[in-house]
Amino acid sequence: MASAAQAPGLRIGSLRGAPVYIGRSWPIIAIIIIFTFGPQVTNLRPDLGTSGYLVAAAFAILLLLSVLVHEAAHALVAQARGMAVHQVVADAWGGHTSFDQDDTSPATGALVAVVGPLANAVLAVIGWLVLQMQGDGSAVTRFDPISVPTLLLSAFVWANGFVAVFNLLPGLPLDGGYLVSSLVWAATGSRSKGSVVAGWCGRIVAVLAVLWAIGLPLLHGQQPSMITTVWAIMIGGFLWFGAGAAINRGQAEQVLGKVQVGQLLRPVFIATGQTPLSSLPQNADIAVTAPDGTPWGVVPAEIATQVRASQPGLAVESAALRQPQPWVAQVDDPQADVSQLVRVYQASGGAASHLLVVNGTGQLLGIVRAEDLRVALNAVA
Structure with a gap:
């Protein structure tokens, strides 16, 4: 068990023996969500007034639950494949699951990676089905303000669908990058080469994500919104530095592999x-x-x-x-x-x-x- 000084945040439980934490940085992303989603809620439901920010806070909690489900899927499959899981953490960058990878294989790495986005896809489908039972499936795409529950559920469906697709993009540190890494590892027999290739793919994805979010509106003569710009820079920076860490790690492993x-x-x-x-x-x-x-x-x-x-x-x-x-x-x-x-x-x-x-x-x-x-x-x- 991590000590209070070592713990990455607030422990909220455990998953088959692995401690589960809300990271110290998570409130940062919660505040950003509240102050970016809150105005959208009040625009859709002016009658809510400042209570729209409470709705945004509820959405932040729903996203936290989605992150925990995503990471729990990684952890459970890792454990099922014989890997020791040390901790599950939800933080500002989504979350991460820490586990031993020494005895893993390309197939196990790919399986552990893919179940996270699949878990979000399942959540999106479940939410969409609930909306259909309400008889208002159109709310999924346009945040129909019929009711606050419909508003939250629609945002929940959209967010989980986006996370599922985005996480499958082929570059580290995204889950799709681990799929690329496992594929290269299986093809070459070198785990370190997989990390380097997937890391460079991650840098390409980072550049393309920023260009798509900011450059595409400019090409059409439109000014990207401040919210879009902030999110694009945050996500692009996260991807770029995460990819760089993967490249450095892979190159270090290549050096280690030269000495027996x-x-x-x-x-x-x-x-x-x-x-x-x-x-x-x-x-x-x-x-x-x-x-x-x-x-x-x-x-x-x-x-x-x-x-x-x-x-x-x-x-x-x-x-x-x-x-x-x-x-x-x-x-x-x-x-x-x-x-x-x-x-x-x-x-x-x-x-x-x-x-x-x-x-x-x-x-x-x-x-x-x-x-x-x-x-x-x-x-x-």
Whole structure:
């Protein structure tokens, strides 16, 4: 569970064990919706007066529920595919679901991506059917002001339909971008290439979205409204920077893919803290464990050699360098790239001098020095 300092916002519940939050930035988008949709409501229903802004606030809440349904769809399918979901957050940019992607595949990535927009499409269809039962399907497209419920439901249908279509546009960070990424990944066998290609597609989508929203009216001799301009700039900026992050991430993964764990592994011996250094093999690092077997420190081979020469009976724990948590990295195979090592190193805050490497069954594979990792990555960057 995230602590109060780490939590991304207000926790409102959980979804199969994954905490669900309303992000701290969500009120920003709520205020924008209220002050952009509110005047439209009062124009359609002048009799409401300032109460039209309360209707706009209700619409903002409906959009929040739509975002939560969208993200819940991602989370549930991710869990069904064996992925650990850490949290679901609704924020100013819609929302995001955080989950482990290490063991995913192109098919799983595509499936998790597509269910979000599909959930919004289902909400739009349900809302449209309710409008038809009211006998006023025309309200879907022109916000027929027959009643406030019809007004809200019509806006709900339009918004969810738009989100479903927009999110399927082929570029990261949109869900359609993850579909592109999965397709490229499946075709090339390279996940990092998928991220880079989908990121550049996202930048193209960002430019086209702004041109469509602002440039198209100008081409027809019309002045785009202030509301349209503000939304176009916000959405375009979100897409551009999100796409840039995906490109950077993909390029970083390509660098990581050039170095294998096995290239950096050094031999290591496990010993409890009270073990005399003189009883252990030379020319190897020593991982020091607590009585319960938990590794907590390391004695580098060069330090062990120096200590043996001056104090041969010294206990291992007296010469050990304590390592921060985490410093144990699990990799499936020594031929795997070093991305997992980098993740563990970053999780330690960059304070780990060594990384103990084990496989999926807990078998010790060796130890990697953080300095060796940095040198290897710099060499291929």
